[in-house]
Amino acid sequence: MSIRADVVVLGAGIVGLCCALHLQRRGREVVLIDRADGVGLETSYGNAGLIQPDGMIPIAFPRDLRTFVSYALNRRRDCYYHMSALAELAPALFKYWQLSHPDAMANSLMGNLPLFENSVPEHFALAQEAGAIEMFRPTGWTRAFRKEKTFAAHLRKLVVSASYGVAAEQLSGDQLRSLEPHLNSSLIGAIRFTGQLSLASPVKLSQAYRQLFTSLGGIFTKGEARTIEAKSRSHWQVASDRGVIEADAAVVCFGPWTEDLLRPLGYPLPFFVKRGYHLHFKAREEAELHNPVSDVDGGYSLTPMEEGIRLNTGVEFARRDDPPSVVQLNRVIPWARDFFPMGERVERQTWVGSRPCLPDMLPIIGPLPRHPGLWVAAGHAHHGLTLAASTARLLAEMMSGETPYVDPRPYRVERF
Numbered sequence: 217m218s219i220r221a222d223v224v225v226l227g228a229g230i231v232g233l234c235c236a237l238h239l240q241r242r243g244r245e246v247v248l249i250d251r252a253d254g255v256g257l258e259t260s261y262g263n264a265g266l267i268q269p270d271g272m273i274p275i276a277f278p279r280d281l282r283t284f285v286s287y288a289l290n291r292r293r294d295c296y297y298h299m300s301a302l303a304e305l306a307p308a309l310f311k312y313w314q315l316s317h318p319d320a321m322a323n324s325l326m327g328n329l330p331l332f333e334n335s336v337p338e339h340f341a342l343a344q345e346a347g348a349i350e351m352f353r354p355t356g357w358t359r360a361f362r363k364e365k366t367f368a369a370h371l372r373k374l375v376v377s378a379s380y381g382v383a384a385e386q387l388s389g390d391q392l393r394s395l396e397p398h399l400n401s402s403l404i405g406a407i408r409f410t411g412q413l414s415l416a417s418p419v420k421l422s423q424a425y426r427q428l429f430t431s432l433g434g435i436f437t438k439g440e441a442r443t444i445e446a447k448s449r450s451h452w453q454v455a456s457d458r459g460v461i462e463a464d465a466a467v468v469c470f471g472p473w474t475e476d477l478l479r480p481l482g483y484p485l486p487f488f489v490k491r492g493y494h495l496h497f498k499a500r501e502e503a504e505l506h507n508p509v510s511d512v513d514g515g516y517s518l519t520p521m522e523e524g525i526r527l528n529t530g531v532e533f534a535r536r537d538d539p540p541s542v543v544q545l546n547r548v549i550p551w552a553r554d555f556f557p558m559g560e561r562v563e564r565q566t567w568v569g570s571r572p573c574l575p576d577m578l579p580i581i582g583p584l585p586r587h588p589g590l591w592v593a594a595g596h597a598h599h600g601l602t603l604a605a606s607t608a609r610l611l612a613e614m615m616s617g618e619t620p621y622v623d624p625r626p627y628r629v630e631r632f
């Protein structure tokens with residue numbers, strides 16, 4: 217059996233789903249394929265659920281000696297690296313360090329800006345159609361501080377953010393506790409990003425987008441798509457569990473697995489991953505957490521979700537497929553218990569995922585220059601949930617020959 221479509225979208229994470237919907241809106245017959253049993257079950261499943269329209273300031277590799285040394289000692293809570301992986305990760309991390317130069321980061325910021333600015337309206341446009349608008353909770357995002365020094369440093373950064381329209385308010389310790397009465401009474405203050413939204417279940421948003429996609433005639437199918445082949449110019453063939461899929465164009469949205477498909481095609485892009493973990497906890501006794509909060513000095517975040525309070529760790533530098541490590545969670549859990557009255561763990565199993573990164577902290581969105589009809593939308597690092605819909609509109613406009621609503625040049629593959 218074979219399926220014929222105009223476009224096959226490879227990968228049904230949040231990015232692939234949004235791309236499929238935007239292509240469908242432009243009259244394309246789309247098949248969406250994923251090797252998982254459903255949609256949004258990988259990186260798009262386990263994230264912190266934040267929609268961060270003001271996340272445009274890229275997260276840079278530390279460049280000052282003091283900070284660099286503190287990372288190198290490998291005792292931090294917000295960042296941990298696998299010593300055994302360093303040699304393999306070194307070339308991409310070196311590029312990340314190079315492109316973390318203030319001038320290069322300023323370029324990345326300007327590149328990021330339009331996608332972030334459009335992130336919420338573009339999600340809302342899809343969510344409205346999908347009947348999912350109420351999933352976007354107007355919680356804001358609060359970053360709480362234990363130490364004066366960290367608080368002061370973040371307040372200084374806020375001046376830069378404010379110049380890009382980031383809406384935030386400074387809270388005293390008492391103001392923080394009136395918002396979240398059960399947080400530790402020794403917290404000295406917080407910054408609350410008021411324009412941020414959060415989801416109680418990121419996977420449910422993916423499922424709502426899938427439902428919209430299939431209700432409009434799109435086909436979702438399970439299949440391992442390592443076997444993509446060019447049958448002719450602009451004609452792609454992919455093997456799936458439902459047979460061969462043939463399409464005039466293909467879009468690769470494999471998140472952290474994107475390089476597995478692109479490298480054999482002759483695109484050795486400097487992808488790397490920043491892994492992260494999550495665990496859910498019940499709240500103790502009468503305690504309640506109303507909104508997502510980060511313990512900045514503790515190096516993790518807590519988001520109230522359907523499953524419980526989701527604790528997400530910071531960054532782990534490791535090979536994507538290395539077995540999970542308990543080091544970072546063991547470091548942060550005692551801090552989290554001190555921060556908020558956490559009860560029992562909801563599940564025994566920890567979740568680990570990989571933020572798909574490129575060294576300039578910009579995604580790739582665009583065509584592959586030597587393969588007509590093959591496109592990519594991947595590499596959204598810390599913000600793929602936020603940027604999925606604004607990315608998808610840009611990609612679909614480019615694929616349809618429309619004037620792109622934002623300048624696509626910062627995201628082109630050729631920059632590497």
Ligand SMILES: Cc1cc2nc3c(=O)[nH]c(=O)nc-3n(C[C@H](O)[C@H](O)[C@H](O)COP(=O)(O)OP(=O)(O)OC[C@H]3O[C@@H](n4cnc5c(N)ncnc54)[C@H](O)[C@@H]3O)c2cc1C
Pocket residue numbers: 226227228229230231232249250251252255256257258259260261262263264265266267268439440441442469470471472473490491492493494528529569570571572593594595596597598599600601602603
């Ligand atoms: C700990 C953590 C916290 C985060 N918090 C946030 C946050 O609060 N806000 C935010 O905006 N972002 C956050 N992110 C980042 C965000 O989750 C990712 O950027 C985003 O989910 C990437 O989406 P994607 O669709 O590109 O990748 P994925 O969701 O990983 O989707 C890729 C899909 O491709 C499929 N696939 C791969 N290879 C194949 C193959 N060969 N054949 C078939 N299918 C294949 C996979 O099964 C998968 O479903 C966080 C990430 C982590 C790890």
